[in-house]
Amino acid sequence: MNVHSENPSAGDPKRRRILEAALGLFSDEGFHGASMASLAKSAGIPVGTIYRHFAGKEELIHALYVEIKRERLAAMFAGYDPALPLRARFDRLWRNTFAYCLSHPREFCFAEQYAFSPFLRDAGKSIQGEFKAELTSFFGEGYRDGVFKSLPPDILSSLISGPLNALAARAIAGATKPGDARLQDVIDACWDAIAV
Amino acid sequence: MNVHSENPSAGDPKRRRILEAALGLFSDEGFHGASMASLAKSAGIPVGTIYRHFAGKEELIHALYVEIKRERLAAMFAGYDPALPLRARFDRLWRNTFAYCLSHPREFCFAEQYAFSPFLRDAGKSIQGEFKAELTSFFGEGYRDGVFKSLPPDILSSLISGPLNALAARAIAGATKPGDARLQDVIDACWDAIAV
C-alpha cells in the first residue's frame, strides 16, 4: 500500500485533495472561472504543489475526467449480474447510471462541460477498460436474440445515454427529480427506443 | 434601430457581423479562447464599437445564443403543416432539426458549449415564441389521441432531443453521418420511445 495501490489516485492524498477541489470549482465556475490559485486555496495546498502532481491545468482537467469516467463506469456496473435477463440488466445499468448522475451532480456537470469544451477536442475517448467486454456482450446478446433493433451499437448508445443525460441535467438543474414510478416509465421508454 | 424590423438583429449589419464573427470564433476556440480584440478583428470592426451593440462579452454570448435558438426553432418548423398526421409531423420536426444541426455545425457547437457552461447558469430558457403554441398543440394531440405515453412533455422532449443532439454531435465530430435509410430507423426509434 505504501508503494502502489490499485487505484492510482487513491495512493496520494494530496492528489485526491487537488482533484476534489478541482471538481468543486470547475463544476461551479467552469474551467476558466477557476484559477489555479483559487484551486490551490480551496485544496489548502500551495500553488506550486499542484504542479508536482499535474503537468499543468489542462492535464489536471484531463486527469479529473478520466477519474470520473472510471468512477461512473464502475457505478454503472454495480451489482451487474450477467446471468440476469437482458431487460433486467438494462434496467440495472440505466438506474445505476442515473442514480450516479443525481448523486454526483458535480461529476456530472464537470463531465458535460468537458465533453463540449472546444479546447479539449481530443481526450482518449473510450476508457471503458474492464467493462468494455461486458458491454459488448450485452449488446451482442440483444442483437443475437433479435431483441435490439438492427442499429449500430453507438446509435443504440445514443438512444440510451441521450435521454439519460438530458434528464439528469434537468433533474440537477432544479426540475423535480422523477419519482420511482415515473423513472420506470422513462426506462421503459428508452427500452422501447432500442427494442424491436 | 430607427426602423422596426421583425428580426431585431436584421436591422443592423454591424451587429450581424459581430455575431457572425463571434459564432466562428467561439465555436472554434470556446468563449474564453476568443478575445474581444480578436473578435473585433475578425468582424472587421473596432473593439469599442462592439460595446455600442452589446453591454459586454457575456451579453454578446447570450444574444448569440438567443439568435441561434430562434433560428434553430424556425428551421425546425420549416414546412410544418398542422394538417398532416401526427407521425408525419414528428418526422418533419425531427428531420428538420437534425438537418439544421448538421448544416450549421458552428451553431450546434456553440449551443452545446453554452448549454453546459456553468458561468452562464441563467439564460432565459424558453424563447419558443411563436412556435410555443404549435408545440403545445403537437404534444396535446398526441396525449389526447392516446398516441404518446403519459409522460410530461419535457420528458418526451428529452427522449427526442437527447438522441438527436447526441447523434448530431457524433456526426459533426467526424463519425460518418447516417444515410437516409439509417436516419429513418433512428427517427422510428425516437418515435418508439415516446409512443404508446
Place this chain on the structure above:
Amino acid sequence: MNVHSENPSAGDPKRRRILEAALGLFSDEGFHGASMASLAKSAGIPVGTIYRHFAGKEELIHALYVEIKRERLAAMFAGYDPALPLRARFDRLWRNTFAYCLSHPREFCFAEQYAFSPFLRDAGKSIQGEFKAELTSFFGEGYRDGVFKSLPPDILSSLISGPLNALAARAIAGATKPGDARLQDVIDACWDAIAV
C-alpha cells in the same frame, strides 16, 4: 512629423520612456534581474502598455540593442571627414567610439551583456546601414595604399575593437580613465596592430 520621423523611436515618447527605463534597469540588473513590472514602474507606465509597443521582453531587448548599435555607429562617425588622411580618420573613429562608450556606460554595459547572452544567439548582426560603405572604403584605402596588414577586415576590426572595448570596460568599472596623453598612446598601439 505627426506620422513618420526619420528615427522610428523618436516619434513615440512612450516608447522612448520604456527604452530609457529598460536601459537603466537592464544595465544595472541584467536582463533577468529586471522584471517587466519593475520596468513599467521605472518608466512610469502600466505594464500592459509596454506590450502595445513591444511584442514581449525579448523583442524589447532586441529593439534596445538595435537602437544603441545605431547610436553608437552614428557617434563613431561624428565629424568623420573622408578627405582626411587615413591615420587622422582612424584616430577620429577610435576616439569617437571610445568617448561614446565612456559617456554612455549604460549603453556600453547593455551592449556587452547582449553580445554574450546565450539566449539571444542570433540578432541581425550587421546593422551598419549608411556607414557600411564608409567603413568598407576606409579599409579598402588602407589595403590599397599598403598601410594595413594583409589580414581580413574582420580580423583588423577585432584588433581595434577588442582593446577598445576592454579598455572601456575597465574605465567604466572604475579603473581611472586614461588621460589624454595616455589615450593617444593606446590609439597608436592599436594602429601599430593593424598597420604594416
Place this chain on the structure above:
Amino acid sequence: MNVHSENPSAGDPKRRRILEAALGLFSDEGFHGASMASLAKSAGIPVGTIYRHFAGKEELIHALYVEIKRERLAAMFAGYDPALPLRARFDRLWRNTFAYCLSHPREFCFAEQYAFSPFLRDAGKSIQGEFKAELTSFFGEGYRDGVFKSLPPDILSSLISGPLNALAARAIAGATKPGDARLQDVIDACWDAIAV
C-alpha cells in the same frame, strides 16, 4: 575534503560532477536558463546535495568561474620556459591561451557571460596565484629591455586579451578558425601593438 590535494575541487567527485553539469548548462542556456533542478538532473545528483557543496546558485557560478580562470591560466603557461626569449614566450602564451579557448568553447562562453553579467559585479578579480610572479616578471623584462611600450601592464594586457577574446569568440561562433599562417600574423599584430 579530508585529504589535501593541490586542486581543492579534485578531492570531491560530486563537486566535479556538479561543476561539469553547470558548465554545460550555463554555457548553453545562460545562468537563468538553467534551473538548479535541471542542473541536479544533468549531474545525476539530488538537488539538496548541491547545497551541501555550494551555498547557492550564485556561489556555484562564482566557484565555476574561479575554476575555469585557474584552468585557463594553467593552460596559458603550459610549457612556458622563462629562459626563452621574450618574443618566443609571448607567442607561447598567446597560442596557449587561444588554443585553450578554442578547445574549451563551453568554458570560454561561460567566462564571457560571467564577465559581463551585471548581477555578479564583484568577483575577486585576480586569482592569478602562482603565475602572477611569472607574469610580472614577463612584463618587467619587456619594460626593462625597452621592448614594450611605456604603458601600464593592464593596458598592455587589454591590447593582447582584447583581440584574442574577440577572435576566439568569432571562431567559436562559427566563423572559420584561422589557419596556422594566419594565426601567426595575428600574434604578430598583437605584438606590434605592445612592442615599441
Place this chain on the structure above:
DNA sequence: TATGAATGAGCGTTCATTCAT
C-alpha cells in the same frame, strides 16, 4: 549525512473594458 517533495513569491503575458479624442 543525504535527500527530494514542498513551497510561494514572483515571473511574463493577456484581455475585458474604458474614455479621451
Place this chain on the structure above:
DNA sequence: GATGAATGAACGCTCATTCAT
C-alpha cells in the same frame, strides 16, 4: 456617434531554497 490606445488585475506557471525524513 465612433474609435482604438490605454489600463492593471488576474492569469498559468517556475524555481531557488528549505527541512522533515
